[in-house]
Amino acid sequence: xxxxxxxxxxxxxxxxxxxxxxxxxxxxxxxxxxxxxxxxxxxxxxxxxxxxxxxxxxxxxxxxxxxxxxxxxxxxxxxxxxxxxxxxxxxxxxxxxxxxxxxxxxxxxxxxxxxxxxxxxxxxxxxx
Numbered sequence: 001x002x003x004x005x006x007x008x009x010x011x012x013x014x015x016x017x018x019x020x021x022x023x024x025x026x027x028x029x030x031x032x033x034x035x036x037x038x039x040x041x042x043x044x045x046x047x048x049x050x051x052x053x054x055x056x057x058x059x060x061x062x063x064x065x066x067x068x069x070x071x072x073x074x075x076x077x078x079x080x081x082x083x084x085x086x087x088x089x090x091x092x093x094x095x096x097x098x099x100x101x102x103x104x105x106x107x108x109x110x111x112x113x114x115x116x117x118x119x120x121x122x123x124x125x126x127x128x
Contacts, residue, residue: 003040004037004040004041007033007036007037007040008033008037010033011029011030011032011033011034011036011037012033014026014029014033015029015030015033023089027085027089030085030088031085034081034085049070052066052069053066064112065112065113068109068110068112068113071109072106072109072110075102075105075106075109076102076106078102079098079099079101079102079103079105080099080102082095082098082102083095083096083098083099083102086098
């Protein structure tokens with residue numbers, strides 16, 4: 001965790017310094033810092049995903065639901081990163097549209113889960 005914090009602080013300092021001279025290089029430095037942080041966080045993400053998969057197998061959850069969870073998590077991370085980058089660089093309108101599109105894609109990705117819940121509810125009502 002200390003490496004992640006160090007990269008975040010160093011990336012912020014570099015961004016502030018570069019922003020005075022070149023907005024383009026400042027943005028590139030931001031993206032590089034984020035990519036480094038993601039690489040450092042990747043092993044933790046893998047551990048978390050393994051743990052979730054282990055628990056889902058123990059309680060008998062279908063792998064389809066696990067796959068949907070992973071896809072939704074990925075969409076959330078990518079859309080949040082993209083919108084934050086846009087917002088930090090003065091494009092709040094674009095950031096809002098990215099957030100909207102990310103939420104919409106997550107809903108579409110989750111449709112099989114929603115469908116299963118509706119089917120289960122209908123079966124309970126019909127038999128109850």
